[in-house]
Amino acid sequence: MSIEAAKRYAEEHFDDFLDDLKQLLRIPSVSADPRHREDMQRAAEFVRDRLAAAGVETRLVATDGFPIVYGERLRSDDRPTALVYGHYDVQPPDPVDQWVSPPFEPVVREGCVWARGATDDKGQLFTHIAAVHSWTTAAGELPVNVKFVIEGEEEVGSRSLETFLQDNRELLSADVAVVSDTSQYGDGIPAITYGLRGITACEVTVRGPRQDLHSGVFGGAVANPANVLARLIGSLVGPDGRIAVSGFYDAVRPIGEEERRRLAALPFDEQAFLREVGVPASFGEPEFSILERRWCRPSCDVNGLVSGYTGEGPKTIIPQSAVAKVSFRLVPDQDPDAVLDAVERHLRERCPPAVTLQFRRYHGCPGVVIDTDSAFMQAARRAIRAGFGADPVLIREGGSIPVVASFRAILGVDTLLLGWGRNSDNLHAPNEHFHLDDFRHGMLASVALWDELARCGRQRRQSATDIA
Amino acid sequence: MSIEAAKRYAEEHFDDFLDDLKQLLRIPSVSADPRHREDMQRAAEFVRDRLAAAGVETRLVATDGFPIVYGERLRSDDRPTALVYGHYDVQPPDPVDQWVSPPFEPVVREGCVWARGATDDKGQLFTHIAAVHSWTTAAGELPVNVKFVIEGEEEVGSRSLETFLQDNRELLSADVAVVSDTSQYGDGIPAITYGLRGITACEVTVRGPRQDLHSGVFGGAVANPANVLARLIGSLVGPDGRIAVSGFYDAVRPIGEEERRRLAALPFDEQAFLREVGVPASFGEPEFSILERRWCRPSCDVNGLVSGYTGEGPKTIIPQSAVAKVSFRLVPDQDPDAVLDAVERHLRERCPPAVTLQFRRYHGCPGVVIDTDSAFMQAARRAIRAGFGADPVLIREGGSIPVVASFRAILGVDTLLLGWGRNSDNLHAPNEHFHLDDFRHGMLASVALWDELARCGRQRRQSATDIA
Numbered sequence: 001m002s003i004e005a006a007k008r009y010a011e012e013h014f015d016d017f018l019d020d021l022k023q024l025l026r027i028p029s030v031s032a033d034p035r036h037r038e039d040m041q042r043a044a045e046f047v048r049d050r051l052a053a054a055g056v057e058t059r060l061v062a063t064d065g066f067p068i069v070y071g072e073r074l075r076s077d078d079r080p081t082a083l084v085y086g087h088y089d090v091q092p093p094d095p096v097d098q099w100v101s102p103p104f105e106p107v108v109r110e111g112c113v114w115a116r117g118a119t120d121d122k123g124q125l126f127t128h129i130a131a132v133h134s135w136t137t138a139a140g141e142l143p144v145n146v147k148f149v150i151e152g153e154e155e156v157g158s159r160s161l162e163t164f165l166q167d168n169r170e171l172l173s174a175d176v177a178v179v180s181d182t183s184q185y186g187d188g189i190p191a192i193t194y195g196l197r198g199i200t201a202c203e204v205t206v207r208g209p210r211q212d213l214h215s216g217v218f219g220g221a222v223a224n225p226a227n228v229l230a231r232l233i234g235s236l237v238g239p240d241g242r243i244a245v246s247g248f249y250d251a252v253r254p255i256g257e258e259e260r261r262r263l264a265a266l267p268f269d270e271q272a273f274l275r276e277v278g279v280p281a282s283f284g285e286p287e288f289s290i291l292e293r294r295w296c297r298p299s300c301d302v303n304g305l306v307s308g309y310t311g312e313g314p315k316t317i318i319p320q321s322a323v324a325k326v327s328f329r330l331v332p333d334q335d336p337d338a339v340l341d342a343v344e345r346h347l348r349e350r351c352p353p354a355v356t357l358q359f360r361r362y363h364g365c366p367g368v369v370i371d372t373d374s375a376f377m378q379a380a381r382r383a384i385r386a387g388f389g390a391d392p393v394l395i396r397e398g399g400s401i402p403v404v405a406s407f408r409a410i411l412g413v414d415t416l417l418l419g420w421g422r423n424s425d426n427l428h429a430p431n432e433h434f435h436l437d438d439f440r441h442g443m444l445a446s447v448a449l450w451d452e453l454a455r456c457g458r459q460r461r462q463s464a465t466d467i468a
Numbered sequence: 469m470s471i472e473a474a475k476r477y478a479e480e481h482f483d484d485f486l487d488d489l490k491q492l493l494r495i496p497s498v499s500a501d502p503r504h505r506e507d508m509q510r511a512a513e514f515v516r517d518r519l520a521a522a523g524v525e526t527r528l529v530a531t532d533g534f535p536i537v538y539g540e541r542l543r544s545d546d547r548p549t550a551l552v553y554g555h556y557d558v559q560p561p562d563p564v565d566q567w568v569s570p571p572f573e574p575v576v577r578e579g580c581v582w583a584r585g586a587t588d589d590k591g592q593l594f595t596h597i598a599a600v601h602s603w604t605t606a607a608g609e610l611p612v613n614v615k616f617v618i619e620g621e622e623e624v625g626s627r628s629l630e631t632f633l634q635d636n637r638e639l640l641s642a643d644v645a646v647v648s649d650t651s652q653y654g655d656g657i658p659a660i661t662y663g664l665r666g667i668t669a670c671e672v673t674v675r676g677p678r679q680d681l682h683s684g685v686f687g688g689a690v691a692n693p694a695n696v697l698a699r700l701i702g703s704l705v706g707p708d709g710r711i712a713v714s715g716f717y718d719a720v721r722p723i724g725e726e727e728r729r730r731l732a733a734l735p736f737d738e739q740a741f742l743r744e745v746g747v748p749a750s751f752g753e754p755e756f757s758i759l760e761r762r763w764c765r766p767s768c769d770v771n772g773l774v775s776g777y778t779g780e781g782p783k784t785i786i787p788q789s790a791v792a793k794v795s796f797r798l799v800p801d802q803d804p805d806a807v808l809d810a811v812e813r814h815l816r817e818r819c820p821p822a823v824t825l826q827f828r829r830y831h832g833c834p835g836v837v838i839d840t841d842s843a844f845m846q847a848a849r850r851a852i853r854a855g856f857g858a859d860p861v862l863i864r865e866g867g868s869i870p871v872v873a874s875f876r877a878i879l880g881v882d883t884l885l886l887g888w889g890r891n892s893d894n895l896h897a898p899n900e901h902f903h904l905d906d907f908r909h910g911m912l913a914s915v916a917l918w919d920e921l922a923r924c925g926r927q928r929r930q931s932a933t934d935i936a
Contacts, residue, residue, distance in 0.1 A: 226792075227770045230770060233695070277678065279677055279691065280823075285688070302698060
């Protein structure tokens with residue numbers, strides 16, 4: 001059986017794959033830091049060469065930013081095509097002095113490999129390269145068609161990716177996308193993430209007098225932009241955590257009873273959650289559980305406020321302006337633009353004529369939920385069971401991964417979010433690491449995944465039930 | 469008649485007094501700037517010596533900050549005692565490049581003397597020194613007892629003054645205080661300011677999670693300190709400009725019908741006011757005029773807001789904390805501490821248990837209104853008519869001059885606020901100036917004032933109707 005050969009190869013060559021990963025981890029591909037421009041190119045070339053060694057036809061695609069590594073190994077039009085996404089760029093390593101070992105000198109200790117990018121996303125991405133390598137080397141062929149899109153701008157906003165997707169719809173056509181850039185639900189609890197919240201954001205500026213005014217001379221007769229802003233922004237969310245913008249919930253897809261039961265069955269320790277966050281009590285819509293509030297319900301958060309005097313002590317002015325940055329997490333079937341329309345209307349209706357209001361819109365993306373009963377999802381569950389020796393739980397995430405919405409909107413393809421990492425892996429923090437067990441299990445799950453997907457046959461677009 | 473001699477002396481020696489003032493204006497006594505420490509000492513010594521030359525027994529009183537110039541010329545216990553207050557420190561001259569002539573090189577042009585401190589307060593203060601000098605030189609005596617308290621920290625919060633007053637109640641005992649540190653109502657409209665608003669201020673900090681959180685992972689389940697702060701602060705003032713804090717208006721002294729008629733009779737161009745401020749409409753309690761809102765009604769202004777991310781573009785965090793600075797202008801008979809108590813109660817009642825609220829209190833002072841019918845007030849009106857050739861209007865000011873509240877609270881003495889300057893004199897701005905006409909008229913009004921006060925006889929404490 002060829003899957004057994006691929007699996008054996010992956011097991012037997014684990015140390016080689018780990019050595020390869022360590023080579024990639026040694027390249028400080030920090031996309032946010034212009035001093036690492038050459039390292040970015042080196043990392044892209046390393047990934048290209050490593051993919052080529054795995055038997056994938058590969059090339060670098062130049063962009064306005066960092067190159068995208070594109071690869072494909074196509075077996076047959078009769079078989080499904082998987083589009084694997086990952087990123088070779090990493091977060092800055094700061095604060096460097098808090099690392100136990102240097103961020104770009106990967107070492108193995110305590111059963112983990114420690115380095116910036118170990119889990120996010122070089123290590124997780126590498127499981128798929130190693131799995132393809134194992135198949136092509138040990139079995140001579142892959143059971144499915146695979147395409148790889150590996151970008152270098154994920155940590156800085158993926159600016160070049162959308163253009164690349166728009167310009168290459170045919171090239172990238174696929175039945176399903178596979179992304180390993182999320183986490184397991186908990187230690188020993190692998191997970192498939194079937195839902196992500198969307199996001200939209202705005203900046204609200206209230207302008208009053210030509211310049212800061214003396215609050216003694218003018219207070220009470222001139223509208224204070226900071227008072228007005230506080231009143232406007234404070235009116236967005238009620239004391240019960242419900243967003244008070246008219247029409248805001250109109251398009252929100254309710255949580256089904258079955259899903260509620262499933263989420264309620266997930267292990268969740270509220271006291272531990274509050275301790276970890278460092279707050280005395282939770283907050284939010286009382287009729288929903290904490291997981292539901294974080295995953296399945298929209299939210300409104302003020303991300304920043306600034307006005308007037310912010311130094312030490314008092315300064316009695318009426319500030320000339322006040323600014324708030326506000327973002328909204330969205331769920332299906334909310335439309336980011338329609339949400340901002342409603343928010344702008346809400347604010348303008350309440351804004352007194354004695355000030356002017358400026359409403360600046362940021363780019364957003366819709367929330368995504370994929371069908372948990374689809375054939376590909378069942379395939380992924382079996383693959384994870386094979387790789388991790390445990391059934392995955394089905395979870396959603398409160399954050400947004402814009403590429404998932406873009407895959408759906410531009411390519412019409414749903415994404416399997418198969419996270420091998422752990423929330424405790426210190427991604428985006430000092431001492432990032434990746435458990436060798438997770439590396440091994442993820443690789444074996446990926447080996448199994450290509451086989452399981454092949455059994456599904458062509459499902460093109462059939463699971464894309466939620467195209468926005 | 470000795471007043472005629474004093475008046476003639478003042479007129480004939482106008483140029484000498486102007487030269488003296490220019491000497492004082494040449495000393496850059498910027499209290500806020502440590503580089504001018506020696507200049508502060510020089511300015512204090514200059515004022516001391518100039519007072520001594522006017523026949524006033526004078527000394528410097530060391531403080532924790534800059535010296536206070538104390539002087540007295542006591543004639544007789546049977547006569548009233550006037551306590552003249554002023555300050556020899558000035559605002560920083562920045563931005564220096566916007567001055568037409570250098571800020572500490574006084575020049576006369578367009579009928580004004582131009583220099584930092586020309587009107588605030590060296591020029592105005594100097595009218596009283598010159599008037600005393602004219603009396604003592606030309607008439608051999610003053611008709612009243614005078615005491616001088618001239619501080620060097622007015623522009624930086626008068627920190628040393630209150631201690632000095634507390635420690636020297638007997639030394640400073642007086643029937644009335646005289647301060648020329650305000651403005652006329654308009655060009656050609658001299659004024660006596662009989663009311664000032666008080667002030668109190670606080671800093672409100674809402675604290676949530678231990679650190680900034682990812683708004684995707686936690687949004688909707690963790691209280692956002694910036695949302696909460698906006699809601700709390702936005703609840704302080706209603707859309708009609710009325711302060712929504714329970715009990716806030718309980719102690720507010722109503723404006724009498726006669727006073728409303730008097731204020732309504734003052735020339736006031738609302739359109740010009742809005743143009744000057746640069747706002748499309750006025751704001752505030754609809755049942756009060758703009759002057760009443762600014763002078764006779766309390767107000768609540770957010771002076772500063774800061775939370776989370778305030779740079780360019782979006783950053784989707786839940787900030788760990790949010791801070792607002794809020795100040796209240798007060799009117800008689802509001803008590804600053806009681807107001808802060810009510811505000812703190814208002815905020816705590818509305819603060820959800822999922823965050824913590826910190827309420828920091830700043831020092832305040834009550835509002836002051838003095839009896840416009842008192843004998844000293846009548847004396848001042850006659851003196852201004854003599855000096856300026858026009859009847860003064862009676863006005864209030866929306867700002868706070870803490871020394872006036874301190875004179876009342878500590879010394880039990882009311883203050884005559886006799887402003888010789890103009891609001892257009894650019895105090896606290898580049899190109900500060902003082903009209904030579906105002907310098908001359910102020911000096912002559914001061915010459916007349918000592919004579920008019922003497923006619924009142926001893927009135928000690930009789931006009932202090934509003935001691936808090």
